[in-house]
Amino acid sequence: MLPDLFCSAVHSCCVCITWFLLAGRSTAWPTIQWVQRLSSGFQPSSSLQGDQPSIKTSLFTDMPIRSCAVVGSGGILRNSCCGAEIDQADYIFRCNLAPMNYSDDIGTKTNLVTANPSLMIERYSSLMERRKPFMDMIKTYEPAPVLMAAFSFASISDLSFRTYYTLEDFGAKQTVIFYNPIYLANIELYWKNKGLVVRRLSSGLMVVSTALEICDEVTLYGFWPFAEDTDGNPIPHHYYNDRPPKPGVHSMPSEFFLYSQMYSKGILKLKVGKCF
Template identity: 55%
Template sequence: MLLRQLLPGRTRPATGQIKSCSQVKDWQMSPVACRCHLSSQEGKRVSRMLFRSRICKLFPVILVACGLLGFYQHLPKTDNLCKLSLVEQPAINKEECLKLKRVIDSANISQKLVSGQLIKNIRELQKCPWLENPQIHHQYRSELLQCCNVSGQMVMSQENTYLGQVITYEVERKHKVTVNEELLAMLPESSPFPSKPYGTCAVVGNGGILLDSCCGSEIDKADFVIRCNLAPLNYSKDVGLKTNLVTANPSIIIDRFNTLNKQRRPFAEMMKVYQKSLVLMPPFSYTMNTDASYKVFYALQDFNAWQRVIFFRPEYLLNLNTYWKKKGITAGRLSTGIMLVTAALELCDQVTLYGFWPFSTDLQGKPVHQHYYNNQQPGTIHAMPQEFFFYTKMHSQGVLRLQVGKCA
């Protein structure tokens, strides 16, 4: 066996002639074979030399490893990063808060909205303690129940839709569709929303103000979490992961997934992040929405997805548009954000908004992206500052809480 450890063609020295391993280095005898031919004392000496040689070679690696370990131990833990970055806003006294709230409550939407003044108002308002006002919230809920009724009328179901019914599109009013057996089978038997309100709800917008907000854990603690337009959740520290209801704008399906005409698996895989959520779509707002909405329904069904697709009733959206027009919003069409905020006012006892911010700078005047995941600008069909005016007003009144900036 020892002969195999010698290089081919070399002559193995006689056992008695070997006094040290250096004598056999030309034969490349292994340390084990060498020690077998040495006296026990010499073997120990050579073993120590080999051990020290290996330690010397490993010493730089050990130093680097120890240094990295020490550096890691001194790093703030991930759970503490948000706590370290939190800067508390100095509180203002009660009289100043009351004065500020009177100014905001008396403001009129018909006045010219100045973004700088809106930002100043909400910056000062964030320094005041938020006080819930169930009475005013109940007034909003009563108004919305009379005009819109989210529990019974927001979603198409087999209770509020019948075979042969003619549906007029919400925006393209010249176009109609007749309810057939295929469509009726796609609808839930009844409304997916309970008549009894949820406790706490988080409505998560997509504003760039959410980035580095550390609001994720707070959002996930809500009883019911509502999200807009399939926004990515790979910013969980800031936006959380929990989802109970998410809207899917058909334009996203058309642009990003080619209306699901070819590959559908990437879409089904992407949807897994939204867990067992309801996916709310408007198939009868524009004619181009219908095909995309149907294909989303069938794609998720074919891949046995956890999500369930539900459809907006166009009549509900028309009534909602009328409600906000009477209050002063003059946009061609309401944004998805205010549709969901309005629904939450009916569905929930306590509503908190995150990521609703229509401005290009934050509370400190620093530039902020339009969305927390990109800087794509919204269409001109919406009136975001007008909608934000009402969010600010409802926050001041104690109807909902508008979370802007870092979460505690």
């Protein structure tokens, strides 16, 4: 059972305004070493122990934000006509660089977008070959920064920094920003203490947690992990394709149950139908 004072409880646990992003050159590496001591599974690459990029430390300067939309990529968004409603939000989070060519259903505006390094591996050859196709895609989110969990696993740290420097090399109007691993550890512990048992938190739940902390009103779109809509009609896995997610990585039904609990308590809004 979620507490009635859920939002303030998240704030007391995670303090987004302070811990959300890594600090700059002087403190980034000590922070990573601190997390390494907490988790024996994290072993940062030796290539990261040299010069670090100067990383933005503050993102949400005017809090609270009145209304926020968190846009997932569930097939429930296909033909939803929710684009205009999403674009009316004061701050719009998007997940995992989902294509922006469905504006009637998903809107056109973005304030922050997350990026899973697996996308760079699968679609853009880990940015080791031609990088222009990746840059053409990233521009569809301008001027929103790209948020990555660079230090969750050693295997993604180098790729996350490569993404950072790719945008810098091309003179992009955006930048890559990195989650503070302490912040992510706090979020994971918080939800674990609330009874959520998952192998790994999804990027969607990460940004939902942030939105609940900084926004007066949070509405979720595209968070629907089922193969049929609310009327029993079949829908694709994603609004842009029918490729199923990798099995065993995230427990999306468990997370959706959590969202439905919060919806029943009036903590957030959960859009799973059409917008009119």
